Amino acid sequence: QFAKPADAVKYRESAFKLMATHFGRINAMAQGKVPFDAKAAQANAEVLSVIAKLPWDAFPAGSNVGNTEAKPEVWSQPDKFKSGAQLLIDNVAKLDTAARAGNLDQIKAAAGEVGKSCKACHETYKKD
Ligand code: ASC
Structure with a gap:
């Protein structure tokens, strides 16, 4: 593939x-840093739903190279890494649903869960 x-x-x-x-x-909208724009939230969530699926096939064996920020745990704990990725994908799907509904409270809750999914994997699999 690569x-x-x-x-x-x-x-x-x-x-x-x-x-x-x-x-x-x-x-930024969920945290009240910029005004809520339902259309923009929906458009960004739609794109995010696709992008969230992309990185995970780009960690083939032998790609712990160069100045990658990935830790060796990506390759030594592949099942845990995959389930963390799936959790992110699932949480992003919920965010997309909330954004389609244009419901800011739902977006806030779902965005919080997405952020937690990002963070959980960074702690184990990403160099600081
Ligand atoms: C973001 C971003 C991340 C995550 C992480 C969540 O917006 O760029 O890497 O959220 O900060 O804790």
């Missing part, structure tokens, strides 16, 4: 970067 291990690193970093961008826009 010609070189470094291509996988670049791909997953790009996906995480986009995830942070689109989640950040929703989270």
